[in-house]
Amino acid sequence: MAPAPNPDLRNQRSHRAILDAALELAARDGYAKVTVEAIAAAAGVGKQTIYRWWPSKAAVILEALNDRTGPFSGVPDTGDIAADIAVAAQGVIEALGTGLGTIWRGLVADAQGDPRLAESLLNDFMEPRNKAWQDRLDKAVAAGELRADVPTRTMVELLFGPIYYRLLLGTDPLDPDNTTTRVDYLLNGLRPH
Amino acid sequence: MAPAPNPDLRNQRSHRAILDAALELAARDGYAKVTVEAIAAAAGVGKQTIYRWWPSKAAVILEALNDRTGPFSGVPDTGDIAADIAVAAQGVIEALGTGLGTIWRGLVADAQGDPRLAESLLNDFMEPRNKAWQDRLDKAVAAGELRADVPTRTMVELLFGPIYYRLLLGTDPLDPDNTTTRVDYLLNGLRPH
Amino acid sequence: MAPAPNPDLRNQRSHRAILDAALELAARDGYAKVTVEAIAAAAGVGKQTIYRWWPSKAAVILEALNDRTGPFSGVPDTGDIAADIAVAAQGVIEALGTGLGTIWRGLVADAQGDPRLAESLLNDFMEPRNKAWQDRLDKAVAAGELRADVPTRTMVELLFGPIYYRLLLGTDPLDPDNTTTRVDYLLNGLRPH
Amino acid sequence: MAPAPNPDLRNQRSHRAILDAALELAARDGYAKVTVEAIAAAAGVGKQTIYRWWPSKAAVILEALNDRTGPFSGVPDTGDIAADIAVAAQGVIEALGTGLGTIWRGLVADAQGDPRLAESLLNDFMEPRNKAWQDRLDKAVAAGELRADVPTRTMVELLFGPIYYRLLLGTDPLDPDNTTTRVDYLLNGLRPH
DNA sequence: TCGTAACCGAGACGGTACGTCACGTCTTCTG
DNA sequence: CAGAAGACGTGACGTACCGTCTCGGTTACGA
Structure with a gap:
């Protein structure tokens, strides 16, 4: 069975830091130049923490974009x-x-x-x-x-x-x-x- | 400055083989899965021969597409x-x-x-x-x-x-x-x- | 500055496999014919893992030689x-x-x-x-x-x-x-x- | 049969230029950085002309060295x-x-x-x-x-x-x-x- | 209150493809 | 028609990221 991490245990601080870092990097360096490693480093987060919750850099940035432009x-x-x-x-x-x-x-x-x-x-x-x-x-x-x-x-x-x-x-x-x-x-x- | 190779010396057989291989691979495996190395291999051509005339796989495929859809x-x-x-x-x-x-x-x-x-x-x-x-x-x-x-x-x-x-x-x-x-x-x- | 990976985290199994493969290939094919890629392949290891710990094929083989001839x-x-x-x-x-x-x-x-x-x-x-x-x-x-x-x-x-x-x-x-x-x-x- | 070029036909001007260029490049850039292409370019000679008379860059430089240090x-x-x-x-x-x-x-x-x-x-x-x-x-x-x-x-x-x-x-x-x-x-x- | 289990950071790992370099051969055009 | 110019197939280079996988360390919940 898939491990299926419990979303409730998601670390709020990390979550925020990842979204913020993703958007800032994308704005600064251009979407294509952003890498998952760079997001992790900029967010002060392990790479695995990103892959635990999102399937790809695009998914992170999409959520970050949605988060920023708001409902x-x-x-x-x-x-x-x-x-x-x-x-x-x-x-x-x-x-x-x-x-x-x-x-x-x-x-x-x-x-x-x-x-x-x-x-x-x-x-x-x-x-x-x-x-x-x-x-x-x-x-x-x-x-x-x-x-x-x-x-x-x-x-x-x-x-x-x-x-x-x-x-x-x-x-x-x-x-x-x-x-x-x-x-x-x-x-x-x-x-x- | 770039050496800028002389297009007149371009080998017609290779040129054709590259375009054909590029289009076939793209059609078979999907655009994203095509690699320059695979095009070169399928065309029986050195990778450098591709890079001599095109800046990227996209440029090759664009020309191949244009070539195929014709004037x-x-x-x-x-x-x-x-x-x-x-x-x-x-x-x-x-x-x-x-x-x-x-x-x-x-x-x-x-x-x-x-x-x-x-x-x-x-x-x-x-x-x-x-x-x-x-x-x-x-x-x-x-x-x-x-x-x-x-x-x-x-x-x-x-x-x-x-x-x-x-x-x-x-x-x-x-x-x-x-x-x-x-x-x-x-x-x-x-x-x- | 170089990131300078931490040697404590070096994977023992890979380390051994690399040294063994390097020496065997060098003995079998001759020093000059050995390539980093071949060592990596023979050791079942990614090329980057070699470059992480050694600057060149020569450095790998030197360590392998030293390791083999022992103290x-x-x-x-x-x-x-x-x-x-x-x-x-x-x-x-x-x-x-x-x-x-x-x-x-x-x-x-x-x-x-x-x-x-x-x-x-x-x-x-x-x-x-x-x-x-x-x-x-x-x-x-x-x-x-x-x-x-x-x-x-x-x-x-x-x-x-x-x-x-x-x-x-x-x-x-x-x-x-x-x-x-x-x-x-x-x-x-x-x-x- | 091997083509076996006749050494008498060897172009004296090219021969000299190759040896001179080889030694100068080797002295200036270091032996390892010299390439056959660079020698040919510096001598104003086609690459094939070098390969016609010598088997490798080392052979050229050896002859150049001998030629320079004289009998x-x-x-x-x-x-x-x-x-x-x-x-x-x-x-x-x-x-x-x-x-x-x-x-x-x-x-x-x-x-x-x-x-x-x-x-x-x-x-x-x-x-x-x-x-x-x-x-x-x-x-x-x-x-x-x-x-x-x-x-x-x-x-x-x-x-x-x-x-x-x-x-x-x-x-x-x-x-x-x-x-x-x-x-x-x-x-x-x-x-x- | 204290295991214990999950999450966390860090980053090494096996891979894939990149774009570059030089090799030695082959082809074309020119003086 | 010899040879300069340079394109060609080949193969290794060293790099960049991928997505996975250990590692200890640190919470935070339930017994």
Whole structure:
């Protein structure tokens, strides 16, 4: 049988130190240069202590990222769905433009070859945000601001997918200023009126 | 300074063998499991011969992928822009659903920590395809099928970005069948008429 | 600074296996053909484990040689210095005539381009033997068997230097039988009486 | 059949340039750091041109060394054999104390794992010198300065072997000043009179 | 209150792949 | 058409991290 360590016995001080060290190293040296050994050393912790609780450096950093960005809350709701989306898109662009964006990109990168990480990344990071937006969009649909025949899950993808895509591929720099225009394109469509 | 070997002296047989071996290994074992040593061995080539001409395994595989998918050509042009986009989207989804998609994802992953690779991936792989689509969309604009006030570069991103995004994040499986619907959403917008 | 691993934590089983493998490979394939990788493989050990404790293959083999020939003891002392030297010279010739001689020659060879190894070879291998002989010769001087005005360190060199020299240069095959004669030349001098 | 290049066709200019470059590089960077590629580059010559005429870098450097130190001549002959030996020993010590000594040591090192080189080193470099000394000692024997019952070949070994030995092992620094004393030890023997 | 069992730090271990170096051979182009 | 230039297959180098595995030392719970 697996030893199955008891999470209650987890040393709080170590846990914190690991998450803090992981995030600081990732921000300082770049995601790819972080190693489990370096995290352990920086946290003043044995390597085994990390492997006891996480399967990989990516898992540590994902939890650290989640821990830092905190429980996601902020879907704006002013009643004007277009404005709310634009503001939120600006927020995403700004957040991902910092070191956190680089870390997120590193996690996505590792997830390409690690299905378990991909699942965690989805469940623990992306989905809560998507879910909150689906709810906001549902409300907008109910208010008659958006088409009722488009699944809101699809809407979220169409609205935010291009931003994440550009961040990963780096086609062009992300500019928070023209989000309003882009939202207009999506809401009103690309056909002439 | 680097000695910068003369490309004219490159051995054609080795060059081919390397590209073929790289692609076959990547398809068989998965991008992440490929190593430069394995490529060299499979190609019957010295490791140094690879490092002489490419900076990394990713660069080899990128060239191999480009070499295999050949000179990009296929933007459909039936006169119906919506149908053309839908067909193309299906094509992308089908192409990336195979082993080639996994390879492409691996390249994007490596590019997150390797700016030079990111640049190559953009210039050598993505941009030619984007460019071809911009031309097709320009034509559609001229034909009055699309809004003239939206940069076609942006259109390409809005149309295909979500597909690539979903491929990388794996939010939901990609389904080639509903591309028509999705194109409709984008062309007509998410607002009620 | 180097991390300087703690020798107390050295794994005894690995240590032994490395020394044994090193000596066996050197004896079987010849000193020059031994590689660190081969030692590691033969010892069932990671290459890094060798590099953790020794700076080079030569250092491993030197320790292995020292370990095998054991703590040097045997300076004969029958009271007849001429006979004792002759016997010892025979011993040296016989010992170095075997595979061990080839190994020793390899170490001397490497030491020509590696001052640290040269120092180790001197301190750990040659000097203990020289020292023991100096003591024996001191006793002979006290007994009036040898000149008191010649430093015994120099004597050791004059007595054994030519043997080692011939081994290295291979001028003529070493013959254990005529050691007595050669000792006579050295003790009584090359001038006619 | 072996191609067996005709030595007459050997390009004189290249030959010279190779020998000169080899010796200069060896003197400047140390024997061990010299590579065939570096010699070729420094001589403005293709690598193949070196391999056509010599089997290894050691062979090149041996010929270069021989070429530089020129045809050996200098055995002093004043009629006083003790003085002549002392002067010659000083000469050896001085010569080998310079960069040439380092080169010679490198050659001896390589010869330990290369029987063909060992043979060349002996035949082309050591033996001529030994031979000349044997002749000088034969004369001294005839003059009654040295014992007639000791082979002069052995004498040469006893006289010079310890010097070469010390140079290779580096037991103590070589001092040209006390050669007279050392010759005295050897000629008069280590026993009290 | 005191075992005793788990967690902890430290870091050595067997591995895998890295990117570099030099070898000795082979090929191409040029003077 | 000889030879410089240098690409080639080969193989070992020494390094970096991986994820696992001892080691004592230190909690912290239950008898």
